[in-house]
Amino acid sequence: MAFDLFEKSKENIIVVAHRGASGGNIPCNTLTAYEIALKQGADMIEADVSCSSDGKLFMFHPGMELAHLNKLKWLKMMSFDRIKKLKYSNYDNTPTQFGISSFDDFLEQFKGRCYINIDKFWNNPEKIYEAIKRHNMIDQILVKSKISENVLSVLENLCPELSFIPIVAEKHPMHKELMKRNVNYIGAEVLFEKDDSLLANKDFINMMHSDGKLVWVNSIVYDYREQLSGGHSDDTAMTVSEDYGWGWLADRGFDFIQTDWTMMLIDYLKRTNRYYR
Numbered sequence: 001m002a003f004d005l006f007e008k009s010k011e012n013i014i015v016v017a018h019r020g021a022s023g024g025n026i027p028c029n030t031l032t033a034y035e036i037a038l039k040q041g042a043d044m045i046e047a048d049v050s051c052s053s054d055g056k057l058f059m060f061h062p063g064m065e066l067a068h069l070n071k072l073k074w075l076k077m078m079s080f081d082r083i084k085k086l087k088y089s090n091y092d093n094t095p096t097q098f099g100i101s102s103f104d105d106f107l108e109q110f111k112g113r114c115y116i117n118i119d120k121f122w123n124n125p126e127k128i129y130e131a132i133k134r135h136n137m138i139d140q141i142l143v144k145s146k147i148s149e150n151v152l153s154v155l156e157n158l159c160p161e162l163s164f165i166p167i168v169a170e171k172h173p174m175h176k177e178l179m180k181r182n183v184n185y186i187g188a189e190v191l192f193e194k195d196d197s198l199l200a201n202k203d204f205i206n207m208m209h210s211d212g213k214l215v216w217v218n219s220i221v222y223d224y225r226e227q228l229s230g231g232h233s234d235d236t237a238m239t240v241s242e243d244y245g246w247g248w249l250a251d252r253g254f255d256f257i258q259t260d261w262t263m264m265l266i267d268y269l270k271r272t273n274r275y276y277r
Helices: 005-009 031-039 065-070 104-109 125-134 151-160 175-181 203-209 234-239 241-251 264-269
Strands: 013-016 045-051 057-059 088-090 096-097 116-119 141-146 163-169 187-191 214-218 255-257
Touching: 005 013, 005 214, 013 264, 031 045, 031 104, 045 104, 057 104, 057 125, 065 088, 065 116, 104 125, 104 187, 125 151, 203 214, 234 241, 241 255, 241 264
Parallel strands: 013 045, 013 255, 045 116, 116 141, 141 163, 163 187, 187 214, 214 255
Antiparallel strands: 045 057, 088 096
């Protein structure tokens, strides 16, 4: 499988499965959740990476120990030998059979199979980058971040070839500068509160496309008090209408949609002739 996000975006809207596909007894950020996301048709999986007290990388969202493990102790304070013995809890806080995998095991399992957005990359960039290179997976990986000189310095000095998408809210003043920096700037993730926001405007999206860049939007709802896409979300797709939640985003021309409802989003996009470009 050849990995080229620009070519992929010409085929279909790139659907990103946020932390895999979880539900019922299957927790997010597990190898099983990622496998289910691929079965449901995801093009990309979003994965959170943490580091143990003895320097081992593993798959877990930092700070979510109480929510996902029903434990108060931070995993970053534990050795990986202890971490790998733990089991996730399900949505009823009942222990499951699913454990925490190492980053190496995760990479090996999904090598050559899908695109991967590595979240929390900036907490351990050298270790994560070295693992990606060791598994020969540079072309599968995408990293994102709000723009800062520290982020740009890490990219330019450590991993200029890694695909990078800055996270921008309401405006994107760094677009022209990023095109001149020694980074693999492939597009932007846009956050907006209202339909008439600059970043939700078709003129902005067309400008990005004319400059050879892609545009990422989120239909996920991480905190209902903070709108990521003007209220066009997984929640409103379920409670208002799919056209309002997902159709509006697809019709705007966004290249990526990150969702917690992979199968339903893809089914909707295909039923309404919005999936394929």
